[in-house]
Amino acid sequence: MPRGVAIPEVRQQLFAAVEQLVVRDGPGKLSGRAITGEAGVATGLLYAHFADFDDFLAAYAVDRSFLISAAAAALPERAGTGTVAANVCEALLSTPPGTLLALSRLIAARPRLPDKIRAVLGDRTAGLEAVENAATAYLTEEQRLGRLAEAADPAALALAVVGVLQRVALSGTPDLGARVRPAVTALLDAVTSGKAPAE
Template structure:
């Protein structure tokens, strides 16, 4: 392992290495040794910045959840423009084409990681809970703009869309689903609520 190499943002460098492993090899392959090897740093680097490996993973998930705020703002701004299906398809494809599906698998795979995140997320799966909230907020804006029926349940529609998206993308690890499949799924859920 190289030593004496200055890293500008050690946390992000290690997080990016962990994501590459998750996407390429899956949750079972993610170890502290694998992360530091992938990052090209000594193993001690990870432990200088994080109390332990589950602490590192919890911070990775928190960081990626915080990153959703940019996507949430863009989705909010799209309310009233384009079509609801197109707006959702772009957002859900971006979210689920990212490392999100792998992070969800990781949380399911590691009991200690789930336990650490349980204090912040007493119910539901971290990341998925945040994406549901983002989509429900957007759908509420579309309902207020008159593009969804007044009685459309934004929260239940969001739950249905996120669950369906997760299942659709989780089944395509190497090749993401076609955009037409994503749009078709969204339309099947949303069309009854559209005005």
Template sequence: MPTGVHLRDPREQLFAAAEQILEQEGPDALTSRAVTLRAGCAKGVLHRHFESFDAFLAEYVLDRISLLQAQGAVLRDSAGTGTVAGNLTDALIKLFGPAAVSIVALVTFNNQLRVRLREARAAGGVPIMTEIGQVLAGYLTAEQGLGRLAADADVSRLAPTLVGAAHLMFAGLDGLPPWPEDVRDVVVSVLGSALTSR
């Protein structure tokens, strides 16, 4: 592979390559060689921008977390529109895409990556899962303020329960997304009587 290939934004190109590998082949296929091959650059490019492959992975996960938080702002802004169950169904389908599910597996089995992310994030917990929980809690709190979720609903319990139920649903399908109707059924089941508007 020629080393003189010019990359407009090497970090983003490498992140995009990692995303494609995770979506198409899963976390086991994510190596520095696979990333640079997919990005169409020499292996040295990755090491020029990151101190190690673990550092690259940590930066990639943090970048995806920031994108996820941007999606969270969109979800929060949807409070009061559509239905609570419909908004959550759409959000879970977007938030638990193949790359997000693969990132959870990647972090779970990579000790060095977990240590780096623990140092870089204030949130604690499992990266991606914790942030999705925060996104859902923010949305549920907004809906509660509008009276579309019961005033006595415990958002701090509902949000992680939704995250766990959704993760099991999305991770158990070998890359195939669940039917939206099935996701909605889970949302309605978890929220139960807390839903004053479905």
């Protein structure tokens, strides 16, 4: 890259590079040089935008956690429409698989990252916590509407469906939906009342 040439959206370019590296090689081999090499930019560019390597990884984790949170935020508004399982699956699968895999692996490898995410985005927003919270709120509302069995535990179900998502994402399967949808549907259909959705 010639000197003096502006690189648009360099932060997102670097974030995409770390994501590709973690998905392909795991988090153990991450370095500033590896990331800038993957991004096709000068090595020093990362440190021109971030205080240090840990600051860069924290910024990536915050950015992707925000995307996951935003994607799940609309789930409670779907209560009473469609089917319970389909609504939950849509929310679970709204984030690209590579993002889920990279963020999950990175958080597992660097346990202090969730604290840094919470410091920026607030409590219960690190990684898939936002999805779990949205699913709990959604299932609670469906229970109030009579579409989820009274004996069901919305919080426990939310934890279970997010657990399915994380387990499948960490496996690196190329078709996330093909494994997540049947498992989540089987889990939720067992406690869904079958009441017709609202018109």
